[in-house]
Every structure is written in C-alpha cells, then in structure tokens.
Amino acid sequence: MITQKINKDNITTSGDTAHYTEGLQEEQYLTDLERQAIDHEVALVPYKSAAVIEALKIVQHHRRWISDDSLNAIAAYLQMSPAEVDSVATFYNLIFRKPVGRHVILVCDSISCYVMKYGDIYKALQEKLHIKFGETTSDQCYTLLPNCCLGCCDHAPAMMIDNDLYKDVTVDMLDRILQKYS
Amino acid sequence: MERPLTQYIHPGCPPFDIREYEMTGGYSALQKVLKSMTPQEVQKLVQDSGLKGRGGAGFNTGMKWSFVPMGDSAPHPKYLIANADEMEPGTFKDRLLLEGNPHQLIEGMILAAYAIQADVSYIFLRWAYKKAAQLLRKSIHEAYAAGLLGKNILGSGFSLEMHLHTGVGRYMCGEETALLNALEGKRATPRAKPPFPQISGLYGKPTIVNNVETLCNLPHIVNNGAEWFKSLGNGSADSGTKLYGVSGKVNNPGCWELPMGVTVRELIEEHAGGMKNGYQLKGFLPGGASTDFLTAEHLDVKMDFASVTAAGSRLGTGTMVVMDDATCPVGFVHNLQHFFAQESCGWCTPCREGLPWVEKLLLSLEQGSGTTEDVELLQMHTQWLGPGNTFCALAPGAMEPLQSALKYFREDFEKHVALRRCPYQ
Ligand SMILES: Cc1cc2nc3c(=O)[nH]c(=O)nc-3n(C[C@H](O)[C@H](O)[C@H](O)COP(=O)(O)O)c2cc1C
Ligand code: SF4
Ligand code: FES
Numbered sequence: 107m108i109t110q111k112i113n114k115d116n117i118t119t120s121g122d123t124a125h126y127t128e129g130l131q132e133e134q135y136l137t138d139l140e141r142q143a144i145d146h147e148v149a150l151v152p153y154k155s156a157a158v159i160e161a162l163k164i165v166q167h168h169r170r171w172i173s174d175d176s177l178n179a180i181a182a183y184l185q186m187s188p189a190e191v192d193s194v195a196t197f198y199n200l201i202f203r204k205p206v207g208r209h210v211i212l213v214c215d216s217i218s219c220y221v222m223k224y225g226d227i228y229k230a231l232q233e234k235l236h237i238k239f240g241e242t243t244s245d246q247c248y249t250l251l252p253n254c255c256l257g258c259c260d261h262a263p264a265m266m267i268d269n270d271l272y273k274d275v276t277v278d279m280l281d282r283i284l285q286k287y288s
Numbered sequence: 289m290e291r292p293l294t295q296y297i298h299p300g301c302p303p304f305d306i307r308e309y310e311m312t313g314g315y316s317a318l319q320k321v322l323k324s325m326t327p328q329e330v331q332k333l334v335q336d337s338g339l340k341g342r343g344g345a346g347f348n349t350g351m352k353w354s355f356v357p358m359g360d361s362a363p364h365p366k367y368l369i370a371n372a373d374e375m376e377p378g379t380f381k382d383r384l385l386l387e388g389n390p391h392q393l394i395e396g397m398i399l400a401a402y403a404i405q406a407d408v409s410y411i412f413l414r415w416a417y418k419k420a421a422q423l424l425r426k427s428i429h430e431a432y433a434a435g436l437l438g439k440n441i442l443g444s445g446f447s448l449e450m451h452l453h454t455g456v457g458r459y460m461c462g463e464e465t466a467l468l469n470a471l472e473g474k475r476a477t478p479r480a481k482p483p484f485p486q487i488s489g490l491y492g493k494p495t496i497v498n499n500v501e502t503l504c505n506l507p508h509i510v511n512n513g514a515e516w517f518k519s520l521g522n523g524s525a526d527s528g529t530k531l532y533g534v535s536g537k538v539n540n541p542g543c544w545e546l547p548m549g550v551t552v553r554e555l556i557e558e559h560a561g562g563m564k565n566g567y568q569l570k571g572f573l574p575g576g577a578s579t580d581f582l583t584a585e586h587l588d589v590k591m592d593f594a595s596v597t598a599a600g601s602r603l604g605t606g607t608m609v610v611m612d613d614a615t616c617p618v619g620f621v622h623n624l625q626h627f628f629a630q631e632s633c634g635w636c637t638p639c640r641e642g643l644p645w646v647e648k649l650l651l652s653l654e655q656g657s658g659t660t661e662d663v664e665l666l667q668m669h670t671q672w673l674g675p676g677n678t679f680c681a682l683a684p685g686a687m688e689p690l691q692s693a694l695k696y697f698r699e700d701f702e703k704h705v706a707l708r709r710c711p712y713q
Contacts, residue, residue, distance in 0.1 A: 150451065151472075201456050218377065221609070254377060254627055
C-alpha cells in the first residue's frame with residue numbers, strides 16, 4: 107500500500123503517458139480479457155484464492171507490473187483482502203510491484219556465473235544503459251535485474267531478456283543483443 | 289554403455305513428438321503396466337530397483353510412495369507432482385530432460401500416478417524454462433489426444449489429468465512442502481512435517497512430489513526390470529545412471545548421463561576436459577550450491593550417495609561447480625551466502641536473521657575490514673544454522689559450503705584479515 111503515491115508520481119513523470127495515465131481509471135478494474143483468463147484458472151482449483159498467483163501473472167502479462175490499483179482489483183475479484191494478495195505478490199521476485207521497462211534484463215549472479223565473471227557483463231551493461239540493478243532506463247526501454255541461477259551454468263555467464271536466453275555472454279556481444287529490443 | 293535417459297536426446301535437434309517417441313518404444317511401459325500390473329506391483333518393482341530420488345535427498349522412491357494411503361478408503365483426489373523447479377545454483381540437469389524428451393517425463397509421471405492411484409498431476413516448472421514450457425504444453429496436448437491422459441486411459445479404467453504450472457521465481461518453491469503452498473496460491477514457506485505430504489499434501493490430500501530425473505527413470509525400469517536397473521550402477525552401491533554436470537573454468541563444461549558412481553576424476557578430466565589452461569583445481573561443490581566443498585585429494589571419490597557422504601559432502605543434484613585457484617574462496621562463499629540470504633523465506637529466525645549476518649561478515653572480510661573474531665563468528669553460525677535448528681533444509685544446506693570452506697581454505701580467510709584486503713584482487 108505504501109507505494110501507491112510514489113507509483114502514481116512515477117507514472118505521470120515517466121513520459122510513458124499513453125500507456126499509464128489513460129489506463130489509471132481502468133486499472134482499478136479488470137478487463138474482460140483478464141477476467142476470462144482468471145475465470146479459466148479459478149475453474150481448475152478448489153477455491154478462488156488458490157488462483158491468485160495465476161491472476162497476478164495474467165494481469166502482469168497485460169500491464170507489465172502490478173500497481174496498487176491492479177492489486178486491489180485482483181483482491182476484489184478473488185474475494186481476498188488486498189493485504190493477502192500483496193503478501194503473495196511481494197514474495198515472488200518475478201511479480202513486479204514497481205513499474206518496469208518494456209524489456210526486463212535478468213543477469214544471472216549465481217555461483218557458476220560468478221566464477222565465469224558475470225561482473226564484467228554487469229559493468230558493461232551499466233555503462234551502456236546508465237542504470238544499476240533495480241533501475242529502469244529513462245526511455246522506459248530496459249529494466250536491469252539480478253537473478254539467481256538460470257539453469258545453464260555450463261554456458262556461463264548467462265542472461266535472459268524477456269523470454270530469450272543468452273548463453274556464454276561476452277561484453278562484445280551486448281550491443282548486438284540489445285539492438286533486438288527497443 | 290547404456291544411457292536410457294538421454295539415448296534419444298540430441299542437443300540442437302528438436303525432441304521427439306509423440307509418434308517418434310512411440311516408434312522408439314515410448315509408452316510401451318505404460319501399456320504394460322496398465323495391462324498386467326497392479327499399483328502395488330509397480331511400487332514393489334521400483335522399490336526393488338533401488339531407484340533413489342534425484343532431487344537431492346536420495347530417498348528410495350518406491351519406499352516414499354508406499355506411505356500413500358491405498359484402497360477404497362483412501363482419500364481422493366490424490367496428487368502426483370513433478371518437481372521441475374530446478375533452481376539450485378550450479379544445477380542444469382533437469383533442463384536437459386525437459387527440453388530433450390518431454391514425453392519421457394510424461395510417461396514417467398503417468399506410471400508414478402498409477403502406482404499411487406493419483407487422479408491429478410502437475411508439473412511445477414520454473415518460469416525461466418520457457419522452451420521447456422512450450423514443449424511440455426505441446427506434449428501434454430499430444431498425450432491427451434492419444435488417449436494417454438484423461439479419462440479411462442487406454443481402456444484401463446485408470447484416469448489422470450495433467451497440468452503444467454509455471455512459477456514466478458523463488459528457490460524455496462523447490463522444497464516439496466513449500467512447493468505445495470505455492471501451488472495453492474500461497475507464499476512458498478515450508479510446512480511442518482508430520483503430517484507428511486503422502487498423507488496430507490496438496491489441498492490436504494495424499495501427494496507425492498518427485499524430481500524430474502527420478503520420474504524419467506520409471507519407463508526404463510518398467511521395461512527392463514529391477515535387476516537391469518541395478519546392473520547399470522557399474523559396481524556402485526546405487527542403481528541406475530545419473531545425470532552429472534560440471535561447470536566452472538573447465539575446458540568442456542556440460543551435462544552427461546553416466547553410470548552411477550563414476551569418479552570425480554573421470555568427470556572433471558575426461559568428460560569436462562580438465563581445467564582450462566593456466567588454472568588449477570582448488571575445490572569443488574559436488575552436487576550444487578548446498579553441498580560441502582571437496583578438494584583435489586578427493587578426485588578418486590565415486591559420485592554415488594554413500595561415497596560422497598563418506599568423503600564429507602553430499603551427492604546432492606550431481607551437478608558439480610568447480611572452483612579454480614584464481615577464484616577467491618571467500619568471494620565464492622560470499623556469492624553463495626548472498627543467494628541463500630536472498631532466498632530465505634523468512635519463516636524461522638535463525639535463517640532469516642543468521643544468513644544476512646553471515647553474508648555481511650563475508651563481505652567485510654572481502655573488503656578488508658574483517659577480523660579474527662568475524663571468522664570465529666562464521667564458524668559459530670555453521671552450528672546455529674545447522675541441522676535441527678531451522679524449519680527446513682535451506683539454512684543447513686547453506687552452511688555446508690561455509691563450514692567446509694572454513695575447514696579447507698582457512699588460510700585464505702586468515703589472509704584476508706592479516707592483509708586487510710582480498711589477496712586475489
Ligand atoms: C530449499 C530447497 C530447494 C529444493 N529445490 C528442489 C528443486 O528445485 N528440484 C527438486 O527436484 N528438488 C528440490 N528440493 C528437494 C525437494 O524438497 C524434494 O526432496 C524432492 O523434490 C523430492 O524428489 P525425489 O524424491 O524424487 O528426489 C529442494 C529442497 C530444498 C530444501
Ligand atoms: S530455514 Fe530458511 S528457508 Fe527454511 S523455513 Fe526457515 S527461514 Fe524459511
Ligand atoms: S549459475 Fe548462472 S546459470 Fe547457473
């Protein structure tokens with residue numbers, strides 16, 4: 107709940123007004139598409155709240171992140187308290203409770219990638235994008251996050267951008283990789 | 289040398305669809321079981337084969353199933369869950385099976401479900417395995433279309449539903465009772481045992497959680513028998529083959545299916561091609577981030593459950609992380625403890641408070657402000673967070689590489705204090 111004010115301020119100053127300011131009113135409501143997808147999940151479980159993680163995934167898929175308004179809408183729909191939904195949402199690191207850019211870069215910072223010097227990749231990304239872990243570029247294009255082991259330690263260092271996995275990443279490869287996302 | 293699990297996996301080629309899988313003997317184990325074996329006979333066969341869980345703990349799989357209530361009075365629905373959460377740092381073996389032969393997992397799951405008479409099954413897949421998710425969705429669909437899933441499978445009267453569940457992060461989801469909470473839409477904190485999941489698991493109903501690799505072995509055990517499976521273990525006390533992996537500064541990092549009990553030397557020197565030029569082996573974690581370090585003096589240890597335990601560590605997931613002589617052991621262990629502190633679910637105090645403290649102590653050593661007392665404090669934490677003091681195995685697992693680093697690389701810790709900096713930088 108604490109982030110409500112801050113999030114809204116972020117949105118209006120972010121420059122990405124088309125997407126968010128217009129959506130603000132609607133964010134308090136689930137769209138038909140979201141409701142249909144959530145109903146499908148609810149039908150598979152014994153009680154509504156068991157579908158809350160699926161609901162968060164669905165809404166995040168459409169809105170990129172879970173704002174307080176989105177969270178309240180999910181809570182109301184599943185007949186849960188907002189605090190209950192938030193306790194689940196904040197537990198899982200891939201449910202975003204703060205705005206993220208159009209593309210999320212996840213750099214593996216676990217042990218095999220540590221040995222294979224993921225630090226060099228992170229440093230180069232910082233210089234290219236002018237952001238640190240946890241930050242989003244001012245054009246809302248990229249959010250940079252550390253992530254634990256991506257399960258491809260034999261091709262360390264590894265990173266993911268959205269749904270794409272990159273293996274044996276070198277600093278030289280970064281420009282070409284980043285070009286694919288805008 | 290037989291490689292039942294990976295025989296038809298060719299990295300770079302798409303995996304078999306249902307037709308190709310069936311042409312190479314796929315789903316014949318399922319037909320055999322549905323036609324001619326009772327659930328109890330399947331349980332007994334798997335118990336006799338000596339198959340031990342490949343998720344880390346190494347418990348006899350048939351034995352684990354035997355605690356599920358059976359018969360007319362058993363509560364329903366019962367659940368069978370494939371643990372495909374693979375998130376232990378340094379572990380990348382289940383990915384190979386998921387991407388390489390999804391029907392093998394599905395057949396294994398139907399066999400396990402039949403053995404415990406489960407009604408519903410889930411694959412709990414970590415979010416990062418996007419390709420596996422796509423392949424599994426397609427394969428589950430194919431299996432339904434072929435009448436191998438759903439109502440009255442192949443006219444046997446046995447029915448099973450199968451769902452793919454993709455996660456949203458957190459290592460704790462791999463712990464089997466935390467996984468159940470995650471599937472129920474809750475925070476992934478572990479549950480008190482007893483009651484064990486076999487009695488009261490998902491939604492309070494009897495449930496078995498098995499690792500992907502464990503389940504993939506089942507079609508082969510059914511087809512070839514318990515004695516065959518035992519004989520794969522090449523003189524080891526353990527049955528079967530095992531997926532082994534090596535990562536770090538070796539020439540050929542990778543994952544291979546080998547007879548249970550190959551030696552560390554064979555793995556590192558033959559399969560992984562030895563250390564990269566200019567690097568020496570300083571130590572290794574034999575089975576992922578939560579196993580004790582072993583060193584060059586352990587090269588002849590067999591990689592099976594009993595031998596690795598006797599050497600002072602654990603086989604764990606069987607995927608080894610190699611530490612070379614240019615990598616600082618304090619920095620290495622700091623990286624591990626950062627992971628564990630971050631992934632602690634916060635449920636119990638020693639872990640929630642202790643792991644961040646351990647992480648900070650290691651960081652101060654790395655940065656040159658650590659003291660001799662800090663090293664002592666680290667040593668004490670290995671007991672405070674050890675087995676029996678925490679609610680689940682995450683914290684004791686975290687202490688394994690720390691306690692063995694303090695044992696084998698003590699000098700490195702002391703040098704950080706004496707020089708007031710990291711000697712590797
Ligand atoms: C913190 C933690 C994480 C775990 N993660 C996994 C995992 O990702 N995959 C897995 O199969 N087992 C994992 N396990 C082990 C499971 O709790 C469980 O023992 C295993 O899935 C049982 O399968 P098996 O009997 O086939 O080995 C984890 C355990 C702990 C304590
Ligand atoms: S040991 Fe750690 S991860 Fe396990 S229950 Fe306690 S706080 Fe959670
Ligand atoms: S440690 Fe980076 S992919 Fe496993």
